[in-house]
Amino acid sequence: MHHIWTLCFLFAVDFASMLILRLFLTYLLPIYAPIILAWLAGLVRFVILSLGICTVRSRSKLPPWLQGDHLALIGTVLSFLVPFCAAVIALVSLRSSTELLYSWSRWDVFLLCYLLTVTSGILWHQLFPHSTKEKIAVTSSASLRRLITLLQPYVHRFLLVAVFLVLSSWSEMALPSYTGRMTDWIANKEDPSAFTSAIIAMSLITAASAVTEFVCDCIYNVTMSMIHTHTQGQVLRSVLKQEMAFFDSESTGDITSRVTTDTITMSESLSHELSLLMWYLMRVVFLSSYMIMLSPKLTFFTILCLCVITIVPKLTGTFSEGMAVRVQESLSKANQVALETFSNMKTVRSFANEEGECQRYEQRLHDTYQLNKVEAVAYGCSMVATSFSGLVLKVAILxxxxxxxxxxxxxxxxxxxxxxYELQFSSAVEVLLRMYPEVRKAVGSSEKVFEYMDRKPQSPSPGSFSPQDLKGIIQFQNVTFSYPTRPDSLALQVSLIY
Known part of the structure; x- marks a missing residue:
């Protein structure tokens, strides 16, 4: 109940400040521009809310969900929400934002601002959690940095790819500009030779774009093949350097799955998705530049719509990454069952338990199948949500x-x-939104691979040192041994001196 009274106090202070600001705005509106008054009032409101938040923090203990920067972020959004809306209206609309300033302190607009702020705060907490999923976020960021590290030895090749990518994208993006010029020439009934010249220029640009794209794809695919070969060799080399206790604690199925399945999945996903990501990201850059030159207002409106629909791939990408990890673990368990059966085939045949082992293996495969169904449904929902977001963007822009x-x-x-440009921009954004969950999936598949690559053996690696005089004296003093799965239980404790 004490927390409720604290929040009610902040609410009352905010509403009282809004009423006072409305009186000042009424007198200052004929003198200053509405936009200037909006941001000035937002700044004053921000100062009042900040003082109120500091007072509440010093005199009472806030609940956990309001500790940290959450309350300050809410106060910032409340203070500058209306000025931002007024600036957007003035930029993309011909109407004045004066009526928005007059309705600022109305109770319905006031409550609507609180509703939008609380909703955005909850959504922000779900998309970017800091407490419950901080460990997962750190792990994903570390895996992404390791993926980027794999590309560093081949940075000169990627620079060459970037050059051809820029040339190809620029050539392709010039075609709509010529199409618009041709439309103006036809509408104005100008010289027909200009129309012919534009057709020839468009043909040459298309041919140049195709050639540069071919060279870019060849260099990129060869480079990614080299990275895949080098990575898989590094994983196997790292596993072979581990101590013998590592092979006792880790199952053979897990090791085999990491060296083969996970490495191939990571490399293929990285190769395909990174190619599309680079290509369409460059297209978005060029398209945005051309759109700004044509209509800054419409471009700004497009960016606003884009900021809203980018929430969809964030949600689906987090779920896809978790499902990828679970599927890989399920496949490792199924491989472990098969390897155990093959390794102990004489025992299985002695007890006539072939059918039992088959049922156990089929049960593991059924678990993987259930996870694959969930992953398929999630992928379908992601595709529908992304396509619908792109459609909404197209309709709003048109x-x-x-x-x-x-x-x-x-x-x-x-x-x-x-x-x-808008149609190509929407397609490029749709592809980028669809690629984001796939990139997160590749990051999820790479976690165990990098765990093996970065693992340091607990015992020193064998060297080439040998004594000059080798004598046959062997002594075992207080030699102890325990299994890796039970380190506290000593299986051997002996002393031998010859």
Whole structure:
């Protein structure tokens, strides 16, 4: 109950400050611009809320979910939400944002701001947790850094790939610009020779784009094959350097799965998804540049819509990464059952337990199948959500672009060029959103691989040192031995002196 009264106190202070600010805005509105007053009022509100939060923290203990920076973040969003909305309205709309300032202290608008702030706070806590999943986030970041480390020895090759990628993307992005110019030439009934020149230029640009893309793909695929071969060799070399106790504590199925299945999955995912990620990221950069040159307002509106729909791949990517780890562990258990059966085939045949081993192996495969079904459903939901987000982005951009055309802010040719850029931009964003869960899946598959690669043997590695005079004196003094699975139970304790 004490926490409720604390929050009610902050709420009352905020509402009182809003009423006072409204009185000052009424007198200052004829003198200053509405946007300046909006940000000035937001700054004053931020100072008042910050003082109230500091007072509450010093006099009472807040609940865990409001400790740290959560309450300060909520106060910041509440203070600058309305000024930000007013700035967006002034930038992308022809209407004035004065009415938004007058309705600032109305109870319905006031409660709506709180509702949006609390909703965004909950969503932020779910997307970027700091307490419950901090260990998982650190592990994923470490695995991503290790993946990037694998690419560092081949940085000169990737620079060459980047050069051809820029040339190919620039050539391809120039085509919609020529299409818009052709539309203006046809509409204005200009010289037909200009139309012919544009067709020839577009043909040459298309041929140049195809050649540069071919060279880029060849260099990239050869480089990724080299990385895969080097990585798989490193994993096996690291495993063979481990002490014998490592092979007793780790099952043969797990080791085999990490060296073969996990390494191949990581390399294939990294090769395919990284290629698409680089290609479409470069397309987004060039498309954004051309769109800004055509219509800054429409480009800004596109970026706002994009910021909203990027939440979808974040949610699906986290789930896909966890499912990838569970599927790999399930496959390792199934491989372990098969290897145990093959290693002890005489014992299995002696007890006539072939059917029992088959049932045990099928049960492990059934567990993997159940996980694969969940992963398939999650993948389908991710595809639907990503496609729907792209569709919403297209409709919103086309609607706002139509309003700009009606107001005469863009010409017919510029509209055609922007629509073509927008369609390619939406496709590129959709691919990037779809690639994000796959990249997270590759990160999840690489955790155990890097764990083996980074593991240091507990016993020193064999060297080449040998004494000059070798004598046949053997002494065992207080020699003890225990199994790795039971280190506290001594299986051997002996002393022998010859």
């Amino acid at each position: 609607y706002f672009g139509g309003r700009l055309v009606t107001n005469g802010e863009v010409s017919g040719g510029e509209l055609v060029s922007f629509v073509l």
